[in-house]
Amino acid sequence: MIDFKDYMVADKLKEVDKVIIIGSGKGGVGKSTITSLLGLRLRDLGMDVGILDTDLHGSSIPFILGGDKELVIESVRGGFKPIELHRIKVMSLRMFVGDRPTPLRGERKSEILKYMLSLTVWGPLDYLLVDLPPGMSDELLTLMKYVKGKHIVVTLPTKTSLDVALRYVSFLNSLNYGTPIILVNNLMNINIDHHEVVSGFLNEPPNKYFIMPYIHGIEEHLYRGILPVESVKIIDKIIECLYI
Amino acid sequence: MNFKGMAVHEYSIAEGIVSTIKKLKDANNLISISEAVIQIGSLAQIDRNVLLDLLSILSEEYGLGKVNYIIKYEESSFECNQCGFTWSWSHVKESIMGELCGELKDCDNPVHFIPDLINVFMKCLRCGSQDFKIVSGYDVRLISVKGVRND
Numbered sequence: 001m002i003d004f005k006d007y008m009v010a011d012k013l014k015e016v017d018k019v020i021i022i023g024s025g026k027g028g029v030g031k032s033t034i035t036s037l038l039g040l041r042l043r044d045l046g047m048d049v050g051i052l053d054t055d056l057h058g059s060s061i062p063f064i065l066g067g068d069k070e071l072v073i074e075s076v077r078g079g080f081k082p083i084e085l086h087r088i089k090v091m092s093l094r095m096f097v098g099d100r101p102t103p104l105r106g107e108r109k110s111e112i113l114k115y116m117l118s119l120t121v122w123g124p125l126d127y128l129l130v131d132l133p134p135g136m137s138d139e140l141l142t143l144m145k146y147v148k149g150k151h152i153v154v155t156l157p158t159k160t161s162l163d164v165a166l167r168y169v170s171f172l173n174s175l176n177y178g179t180p181i182i183l184v185n186n187l188m189n190i191n192i193d194h195h196e197v198v199s200g201f202l203n204e205p206p207n208k209y210f211i212m213p214y215i216h217g218i219e220e221h222l223y224r225g226i227l228p229v230e231s232v233k234i235i236d237k238i239i240e241c242l243y244i
Numbered sequence: 245m246n247f248k249g250m251a252v253h254e255y256s257i258a259e260g261i262v263s264t265i266k267k268l269k270d271a272n273n274l275i276s277i278s279e280a281v282i283q284i285g286s287l288a289q290i291d292r293n294v295l296l297d298l299l300s301i302l303s304e305e306y307g308l309g310k311v312n313y314i315i316k317y318e319e320s321s322f323e324c325n326q327c328g329f330t331w332s333w334s335h336v337k338e339s340i341m342g343e344l345c346g347e348l349k350d351c352d353n354p355v356h357f358i359p360d361l362i363n364v365f366m367k368c369l370r371c372g373s374q375d376f377k378i379v380s381g382y383d384v385r386l387i388s389v390k391g392v393r394n395d
C-alpha cells in the first residue's frame with residue numbers, strides 16, 4: 001500500500017519557510033498562550049503566520065484568539081482553508097468537531113494529524129507555528145516525521161514541571177535537532193531570578209532559557225489580537241535566538 | 245459548524261493520488277503507468293464515479309496519459325474495543341449523515357474530510373462507547389501501481 005498522504009504533506013509545506021514547534025512535558029503550562037504571543041508578534045513584524053493546533057483533545061488556539069463563533073470549514077482545491085483570526089491563519093481540530101469530546105486512541109490521532117498536514121492549504125507562510133499537546137506521544141512523533149523545525153519547550157518554574165521539560169529537551173537533543181529553547185513561564189508570579197529550583201535545573205549549558213513574566217489580563221489581550229507589551233521583549237529575544 | 249463546496253474534496257484526493265503516482269513514476273524511472281488500484285471505504289463518502297472521472301482528467305493533466313484505474317469499494321465496519329460488538333456503516337449511515345448534514349443527506353462533513361473522526365461522531369450500537377476500531381473499509385487508499393520500466 002502506498003500512503004499518498006505522505007506525498008501530499010511535502011507539497012502542502014512547500015511554501016512554508018520556517019517552522020517553530022511549541023511543546024512541553026505537561027499541560028496547562030502556557031504552550032498555546034506562548035504560541036499565540038509568538039504569532040501576534042511575528043504578524044506585527046509583517047510576517048505571514050500560520051498556527052497549526054495539534055492538541056486534538058483540548059484544541060484551544062481558535063478560542064484563545066477570539067474565534068469561538070461558528071467556525072466554517074471551506075474546501076478548496078487541494079484540501080481545506082485555514083480560518084483567519086487577527087490576520088493569522090489557523091488550523092485546528094476544533095473547526096471539525098466543535099466542542100464535542102474527542103476520545104481517540106494513538107493511531108487514530110496520528111492519522112488525523114496526517115490528514116491535517118496533507119489537506120491544509122496554507123499558501124505561502126514565513127512562519128508556521130505548531131502548538132503541541134502535553135507529552136511526547138503520537139502528535140509530536142508524527143509531526144517530527146514530516147516537519148523539521150526549531151523547538152521551544154515551555155515549563156512552569158516548579159520542580160515537577162522542569163523535571164519533565166528537561167527530559168523532553170534531552171529527547172530533542174538526542175535527535176540532533178539543535179538546542180531547543182526552554183521557556184520558563186512564570187504563571188505563579190514568583191521571583192525567579194533568585195529561585196533555586198529554576199537555577200539549579202537550568203544553569204547547566206548548553207540549555208538556552210528565557211523567562212516569560214506573569215501577565216495580568218493576557219487572555220483579554222489575545223482574544224482581541226493585541227500583544228501585551230510586557231511580552232514583547234522576551235518574544236523578540238526568542239525569535240532572534242531561533243533564527244539568526 | 246458549516247461545510248461548503250461539494251466534490252471539491254474528491255478533487256483534492258484525486259490530485260493527491262495522481263501527483264503521487266507521477267512522483268512514483270519519476271522516482272522509478274518508468275516510461276508509462278498502466279494500472280492503479282484504489283480502495284475506497286464507504287465511510288469516506290467518496291463518490292466512485294466522480295473520483296474515476298477526476299482521476300482520468302488529472303492523469304492527462306499530469307502527463308500520465310491513459311491509466312487503467314481499478315476502484316474497489318469496501319463497506320466500512322467497526323468493532324467496539326469495550327464490548328466487542330460489531331456493526332457496519334450501512335447500519336448507521338442514515339442517522340449519522342442526518343446528524344452531520346441535516347436535511348441535505350449528503351454534504352462536506354468532518355468524516356468525509358477525515359474518516360478517522362468517526363469516533364467523535366458515532367457510538368457503539370450496544371454499549372454506547374466511542375472507543376471502537378475500523379476493521380474494514382477505512383479511507384481512500386492507493387493499493388498498487390503498475391508501470392513499464394525504462395530498460
Ligand SMILES: Nc1ncnc2c1ncn2[C@@H]1O[C@H](COP(=O)(O)OP(=O)(O)O)[C@@H](O)[C@H]1O
Binds near residue numbers: 028029186
Ligand atoms: N505568562 C502568563 N501570564 C498570565 N497567564 C498566563 C501566562 N501564560 C499562560 N497563562 C494562562 O495559563 C492558562 C494555561 O495556558 P495554556 O496556554 O492554555 O497552557 P497549555 O497550552 O500549555 O495547556 C491559560 O488560562 C492562560 O491564559
Ligand SMILES: [Mg+2]
Binds near residue numbers: 031033055132
Ligand atoms: Mg494548549
Ligand SMILES: [Zn+2]
Binds near residue numbers: 328368371
Ligand atoms: Zn460497545
